[in-house]
Amino acid sequence: MSDKAALRALPSVDRVLGAAEAAPLVARFGRAEVTAAVRAALAEARAAGTLPDAGAIAATAGAQLAARDRSNLRPLFNLTGTVLHTNLGRALLAEEAVEAAAAAMRDAVALEFDLATGRRGERDDHLRELLRELTGAEDATLVNNNAAAVLIALNTLGMGREAIVSRGELIEIGGAFRIPDIMAQAGVRLVEVGTTNRTHPRDYRGAIRPETALIVKVHPSNYRIEGFTAEVSGAELSAIAREAGVPVMNDLGSGTLVDLSRWGLAKEQTVHEAVAEGADIVTFSGDKLLGGPQAGFIVGRRDLIAAINRNPMKRALRVDKIRIAALEATLKLYRDPDRLAERLPALRLLSRKGPEIEAQAQRLLPLVAQHLPPGIDVEVCACRSQIGSGALPVDTLPSAGLRLTAPRGRDLEALAAALRELPRPVIGHVRDGALVLDLRCLIDEAGFLESLSALPGVHGLA
Numbered sequence: 074m075s076d077k078a079a080l081r082a083l084p085s086v087d088r089v090l091g092a093a094e095a096a097p098l099v100a101r102f103g104r105a106e107v108t109a110a111v112r113a114a115l116a117e118a119r120a121a122g123t124l125p126d127a128g129a130i131a132a133t134a135g136a137q138l139a140a141r142d143r144s145n146l147r148p149l150f151n152l153t154g155t156v157l158h159t160n161l162g163r164a165l166l167a168e169e170a171v172e173a174a175a176a177a178m179r180d181a182v183a184l185e186f187d188l189a190t191g192r193r194g195e196r197d198d199h200l201r202e203l204l205r206e207l208t209g210a211e212d213a214t215l216v217n218n219n220a221a222a223v224l225i226a227l228n229t230l231g232m233g234r235e236a237i238v239s240r241g242e243l244i245e246i247g248g249a250f251r252i253p254d255i256m257a258q259a260g261v262r263l264v265e266v267g268t269t270n271r272t273h274p275r276d277y278r279g280a281i282r283p284e285t286a287l288i289v290k291v292h293p294s295n296y297r298i299e300g301f302t303a304e305v306s307g308a309e310l311s312a313i314a315r316e317a318g319v320p321v322m323n324d325l326g327s328g329t330l331v332d333l334s335r336w337g338l339a340k341e342q343t344v345h346e347a348v349a350e351g352a353d354i355v356t357f358s359g360d361k362l363l364g365g366p367q368a369g370f371i372v373g374r375r376d377l378i379a380a381i382n383r384n385p386m387k388r389a390l391r392v393d394k395i396r397i398a399a400l401e402a403t404l405k406l407y408r409d410p411d412r413l414a415e416r417l418p419a420l421r422l423l424s425r426k427g428p429e430i431e432a433q434a435q436r437l438l439p440l441v442a443q444h445l446p447p448g449i450d451v452e453v454c455a456c457r458s459q460i461g462s463g464a465l466p467v468d469t470l471p472s473a474g475l476r477l478t479a480p481r482g483r484d485l486e487a488l489a490a491a492l493r494e495l496p497r498p499v500i501g502h503v504r505d506g507a508l509v510l511d512l513r514c515l516i517d518e519a520g521f522l523e524s525l526s527a528l529p530g531v532h533g534l535a
């Protein structure tokens with residue numbers, strides 16, 4: 074057939090749009106989108122010299138529209154073994170928080186409006202009392218994330234002056250947050266004291282001078298210094314600062330409101346304890362161990378919080394109604410610690426016991442094996458989960474998973490890619506030549522198996 078004849082034999086755009094297969098596409102994507110996709114599919118067929126009928130063109134257009142419509146923010150299965158995975162969005166919110174956020178999104182709320190008086194209110198008021206209650210601090214405020222909390226606190230308390238920090242605490246955490254850089258951006262001169270492994274009270278005392286604005290303690294979130302070490306406790310630091318008449322700021326990083334040893338996790342200093350030992354300002358994240366949405370909390374002395382709230386940066390770093398609603402619902406769960414692990418997903422996942430996860434792995438093994446392409450082997454393996462987000466870096470949690478292996482490395486790569494391409498992607502982690510799916514964070518087993526059933530015969534496999 075000549076090119077001209079082929080051209081004539083292709084259906085018109087209108088014919089394709091009139092085909093039964095096109096109707097659901099128009100309903101889902103709208104006429105303009107479908108028309109453009111049909112034109113593109115026809116052009117492709119013309120270029121390839123093929124003669125698909127109207128139904129086939131509609132199907133091609135539909136597949137393209139669906140691919141274009143698919144969000145990369147769609148829910149996935151985090152089987153990486155890192156519970157609070159920054160790249161996968163950190164803490165999963167409690168249902169209570171999800172509902173509160175959805176309600177606040179849908180309707181007007183009294184964000185900066187006092188329902189009692191009818192006058193203007195403060196957006197921080199919704200959380201101030203809760204935070205005071207849960208931390209024992211005099212006052213509290215919140216900003217976009219903990220990096221912002223550290224930035225605005227340093228800038229307010231120390232601009233144009235000096236802040237003293239131990240050399241053992243000059244941390245870098247992911248995403249280019251480095252204490253020396255944040256100090257510089259805040260307009261504060263960093264005064265390093267001590268050495269990497271040992272800092273003594275006399276080091277802080279010796280550095281205090283009229284230019285000193287504050288002493289800063291930073292939680293070494295993602296590393297631990299072991300061996301011949303010395304650090305000055307928060308309580309000692311507060312005494313030194315009080316003598317000198319300057320405030321102490323304690324950046325707890327993850328920050329937790331409860332003693333995690335109750336759920337078998339390593340003990341971390343709580344925000345309450347940091348406040349009680351005399352820190353004037355304590356900063357911590359909303360979406361790490363606390364288990365809420367992204368936010369940065371600043372709690373502490375009333376006069377210092379008031380000064381932070383007067384900083385023009387506060388307006389630039391403020392939090393919206395959706396997150397405030399979710400945070401309020403999350404913080405309220407802490408009023409009932411007995412049910413916290415049931416209701417707060419972050420804690421529920423972190424407190425799962427190894428044997429329970431292993432039983433889950435044994436149960437899923439034969440079902441998962443059914444869906445894997447030929448050539449891929451699967452077995453149950455022991456593994457260690459990480460808390461993530463720089464919380465308790467050395468304390469990994471005994472866990473179990475499925476260990477997938479392939480005869481050739483590139484088959485494993487292809488399998489990992491196919492798992493990432495699923496309608497609900499499955500993200501594992503490659504270790505020692507195997508793809509390990511740590512099951513600690515797997516709640517929806519049925520959804521997981523259904524996802525795997527969509528796995529195509531992986532390209533490149535025998």
Ligand SMILES: *Cc1c(COP(=O)(O)O)cnc(C)c1O
Binds near residue numbers: 463
């Ligand atoms: C994580 C962390 C931060 C930054 O908190 P984000 O909520 O990620 O902005 C700051 N300081 C310390 C010590 C941290 O661990």
